[in-house]
Amino acid sequence: MPELPEVETVCRGLAKILVGHRFQRVVARRADLRTPLPRHFAERLAGRKIERVDRRAKYILVHLEGGVVLLAHLGMSGRMVIADGAAPGPHDHVIFVTDEGTEIRFSDHRRFGLMTLTTEADWPEHPLLKGLGPEPLGNGFNAAELSAELSGKSTPIKAALLDQRVVAGLGNIYASESLYRAGISPRRKARSCVGERAERLVAAIKAVLLEAIAAGGSSFSDHVQPTGELGYFQHSWAVYGREGEPCPRCASAGVACRVKRILQSGRSSFFCSRLQR
DNA sequence: AGACGTACCTGACCGC
């Protein structure tokens, strides 16, 4: 479920393993993911020392010596897994081996993920990153900025939150969860989510994301699960995936009501119609 | 320009 918190947790796990070490060997086991891998992808990474691992929206940036930057996106099903010696499976598309012998596999059965190369000088203007909106956990994301973004939009607020140009890093799960926490209906027009509603929404988004990141960090040591999986974790959501279950906040107030699911531009939205207006 | 539908790809799950 790679939205911002999961990608952040993957980055922290990768940083622990990679920073200060070299890629001793890189193997591209197929030539394309969502997009073709760049020419000489593996050769351009092999031997280089890793200086830093960062995240921008749902993208992972691995900064290497010599100004090379590996830009990766997990798509819908991409995972980073520490290999345990077993033979790579059909969906293990790229393999990274460090100078310590740690083997990290990028596994992505749907192949909606991507990996490409850019440089220290060019990455901020990279076409994949250039149009992204503010980081929701940064200072640039606040009620005034969000109000300005939403003010002209007639689209439902749920769709606006999924638009990476408005805010970068939310996906279908955390958009629903944030609106639930803010008490705003996913159907409300974006342009009406300004002022005090934008204040609530910004606070809710930050809180929901920070809690999810904290859950990822506390679930297992160094962000590595016993299975070798990096960055994913057991986390339960208040409304996402809970159609028909009692709304937790209403239930704790002694009111019986159920989580609803609707389709918005083809994607499920989960919400409480009593609390969210 | 903005909003919407669709495509990309594979696996899991459900109902018959």
Added chain:
DNA sequence: TGCGGTCAGGTACGTC
């Protein structure tokens, strides 16, 4: 048990 249909967390592109 087997099979077809549906759905899935993201993004980019084409079309109004």
